[in-house]
Amino acid sequence: MIKIYPTQEIGSLRKPEWLLKILRDKRASEEAKKAARDDLAYLNIRMLEDCGLDYVYDGEARRAEMYEYVVKNVGGFKLAGWVRSWDNKYYRKARVIDKVTYLRPYHLEEFRFVAQHAKRPIKIPVTGPYTLADWSYNEYYRTKEELLFDLAKEIIRPLLRDLASAGAKVIQIDEPAATTHPSETRIFVEAFNEAVAGIDAKITVHICYSGNQYRSLFPEALDMKCSQFTLEFANRDTARLGLDKESRVGYQALNLFKEYGDKREVGVGVVDVHVDNIEPQELIKDRILYAAKVLEDPKRVYVNPDCGLRTRSRAVAFTKLRNLCLASELARSQPMKN
Amino acid sequence: MKVGCYIGGIYPRSEKLIEATRRNPPNLPQIFRRDKKRIIDLQVRLGLTYISDPLLDWNDMLRPYLNLKGLRQGALNRIFEQNAFYRTPVVVDRVEWVKPITLENLALDLLPKNYLLKVDLPDPYTFASLSENRYYRDQRDLVADLAEVLSKEAQTLQKHFQLIQINAPSICSIRSTEELNLAYEALKPVTKGLSAKTYLHLYFGDPTPILSSLISFPISGLGLDLINIKIPKDLKFGKMGLAAGCVDAGNTKLENPKSVSEQVKRIAEAAEPSELYICPNYDLEYVPQTYANRKMRRLSKITDLVKEAL
Numbered sequence: 001m002i003k004i005y006p007t008q009e010i011g012s013l014r015k016p017e018w019l020l021k022i023l024r025d026k027r028a029s030e031e032a033k034k035a036a037r038d039d040l041a042y043l044n045i046r047m048l049e050d051c052g053l054d055y056v057y058d059g060e061a062r063r064a065e066m067y068e069y070v071v072k073n074v075g076g077f078k079l080a081g082w083v084r085s086w087d088n089k090y091y092r093k094a095r096v097i098d099k100v101t102y103l104r105p106y107h108l109e110e111f112r113f114v115a116q117h118a119k120r121p122i123k124i125p126v127t128g129p130y131t132l133a134d135w136s137y138n139e140y141y142r143t144k145e146e147l148l149f150d151l152a153k154e155i156i157r158p159l160l161r162d163l164a165s166a167g168a169k170v171i172q173i174d175e176p177a178a179t180t181h182p183s184e185t186r187i188f189v190e191a192f193n194e195a196v197a198g199i200d201a202k203i204t205v206h207i208c209y210s211g212n213q214y215r216s217l218f219p220e221a222l223d224m225k226c227s228q229f230t231l232e233f234a235n236r237d238t239a240r241l242g243l244d245k246e247s248r249v250g251y252q253a254l255n256l257f258k259e260y261g262d263k264r265e266v267g268v269g270v271v272d273v274h275v276d277n278i279e280p281q282e283l284i285k286d287r288i289l290y291a292a293k294v295l296e297d298p299k300r301v302y303v304n305p306d307c308g309l310r311t312r313s314r315a316v317a318f319t320k321l322r323n324l325c326l327a328s329e330l331a332r333s334q335p336m337k338n
Numbered sequence: 339m340k341v342g343c344y345i346g347g348i349y350p351r352s353e354k355l356i357e358a359t360r361r362n363p364p365n366l367p368q369i370f371r372r373d374k375k376r377i378i379d380l381q382v383r384l385g386l387t388y389i390s391d392p393l394l395d396w397n398d399m400l401r402p403y404l405n406l407k408g409l410r411q412g413a414l415n416r417i418f419e420q421n422a423f424y425r426t427p428v429v430v431d432r433v434e435w436v437k438p439i440t441l442e443n444l445a446l447d448l449l450p451k452n453y454l455l456k457v458d459l460p461d462p463y464t465f466a467s468l469s470e471n472r473y474y475r476d477q478r479d480l481v482a483d484l485a486e487v488l489s490k491e492a493q494t495l496q497k498h499f500q501l502i503q504i505n506a507p508s509i510c511s512i513r514s515t516e517e518l519n520l521a522y523e524a525l526k527p528v529t530k531g532l533s534a535k536t537y538l539h540l541y542f543g544d545p546t547p548i549l550s551s552l553i554s555f556p557i558s559g560l561g562l563d564l565i566n567i568k569i570p571k572d573l574k575f576g577k578m579g580l581a582a583g584c585v586d587a588g589n590t591k592l593e594n595p596k597s598v599s600e601q602v603k604r605i606a607e608a609a610e611p612s613e614l615y616i617c618p619n620y621d622l623e624y625v626p627q628t629y630a631n632r633k634m635r636r637l638s639k640i641t642d643l644v645k646e647a648l
Contacts, residue, residue: 080590080625080626080628080629081353081625081626081627081628081629082350082351082353082356082626083350083422083623083624083625083626084350084351084422084623085421085422085423086397086398086414086422086423086424086425087397088356088359088360088397090356093626095590095591134421135421137589137590137591137625138589139589139590139591177421179416180416180419180420180421181419209414209415209416209423210416211415211416211418211419235413235414236413274414
C-alpha cells in the first residue's frame, strides 16, 4: 500500500561548535577533520531517522554551504568574499574568472557514506546550475546564459551521472534562485533539463522564498523534467487552524498547479525554518490536509520543512522535524474531504 | 557643468564585522561605529562630494521604519531580483509619525564637520509597494499617509544634510498614468520647501518608458542605473540634475575609468542635465567590502576624468 504524506528533509542542519572548532584548528590533521565530519554525518542521519522522516540525508555535514562548497570544487571560480542574504546572514560569493570545469564528483564520497549508514531511503540535495550562475559574479563569460549552460552540461550533468551510477535513486536539485528573474524562467528550465538529461533517478526540484509566489515559474515549469516541486510555504502562512483559504493564505500558490493542470508531486513546506517557534502538530496537519485538498490527491503531497534548518539550533530543528512527522501521521488518519 | 560624486544606500560590512555579528560581543555597537568611521573616512579621503553614513547597522532599507506607529515586522521577502531579502512591513493600523526615525538610526556625530552630507530616505510609493497592507481599504490612502510620515522625516533631515537620496525602485515598473500620478503626488509633500537637494534614485527595473514624465517630478535630480538602461537620445534634463549610476554594484568586475568617463561624458552632453553626479547604480552592499572599496576608488577616479573632460 502506498504511504500517503511521506516526510522528507530539505538539506542542511546547523554545524555544531565542536565540529567548527576542529575545522578551524590549524593544528588539526586532515584525518581528524574527516573523522569529525564523519561523526557529524552519522549523527545527523540517526537524528533524521529518529525524527521519523521517510527520506533522509546527512544534514550536509561536509558542505560549508550549498553554494560555497560547490564553487570550491569546480574549476573556473574564485571566492570573492561575504555578501549579505538577510540581516546577519551572509554567504561567500564567487567570481567566475575562467571556463568552468568538472574537477571531481564532489558529492560522491558523502553519498557513499550516507548510503552505507542510512536505514531509510536517501534523497541527496545538489545545487542546481541556475542558482550557481545567478549567485556568482560573471567576469568571464560573454553572457549569463553561456555560463548557465556550461554549468548545466559540464558540471551538474556529470555529477548527477556519477551519483546515479553510485546508486542515487532520488536527487533533489536545489534552485532557490529560480524565481529571482522572471524574464529568465525559460533559460532556467532549459538549463535544468540539460542538467538532468539521461539521468536514471527520480529528480525533484527545491525552490524557496520566491518573491512572486512561484507565479513566474509557469507555464515554463510544465516542461521541466522533474517529478516533484519541493517548495516553501509556511513562512507566509497564518498560525490559525483551519482548512479555509484565509487561514491557509500562505498556500495559495498551490492553485498554480491546478490552474496549469500540473499533476506532479509537491513537497509542501509546513514548518518555518527562520523562527524558533514550534508549530503545533494540529497546525501542521491542517497545512498538509489543505495541500491535499487543493491538489485533489493526497498521493501527490510530500511533507517537508520550508527549507534547510541550518539557521536553527539542533533542539529546535529536531522538534520541528519530529512534529512534522507526527502531524503527517495525524493527517494520514483523517478521512479525505473535498 | 558642475560634476561631483557620492555613494548611496547600505555599504557592505567588513569580514571582521560580519564575524563580530556572529559572536555578538558586548561591544558590538562600538565595532559598528569603528567600521562606520573607517568608511566615512574613506569617502572623505577619496574626495566624494557628499559624505554619508554607510548604514552598516541597517538590516535593510526599510527596517528602521518598522518602528513607525501602525507597522509590524512581516515575512522575509526578496529584494526585487536580488539574492537578498528584507522584512516586509505589515500595515496593521493607520501609519503615523511619532518621532524622527532616520536621524535616530544614523551616526551623525561620526560624519565630518564642514563637508556636504547626504542621507537616504525611501520613496512613499515604493515603501507602500513593498509593504503588506492589511489595514487600508485603498492603497492610495496608505501611500498618502506614508508621504506624510516621510515628509516629517525629510524636514528633520534637512537641518543636517544637503542632499537627500530618495530610493524609488518600485517607480521603475510604473506604466499607468494613474500610478505615476500617485507616485508624483506622494513625493510632493516629501520634497516641498526643503533646503536640501533631493535626488530620486531608480534602479532594479527599467524606468525608460516613463523617463520623460519623471523629468517633471518635484525633485532636484534623477539617479539612474546606467549599467542596465540607456537614456533615450532625445531626452533633455533641463533644470534636472543627473546622478549617473555607472559603477556596477552588481558585479565585482572593476570599471575601466577611462572608458566609463568617456561614456558618461557622452551621456551628459546628450542629456544636458543641470549638474552631474557619478554614483554606483545602487547600494554597494551587493559586492564584498574589499570590492566596494575598490569600486569607490574607481568612482573617484572616473569623477576626476569626467571633470577634466567637461
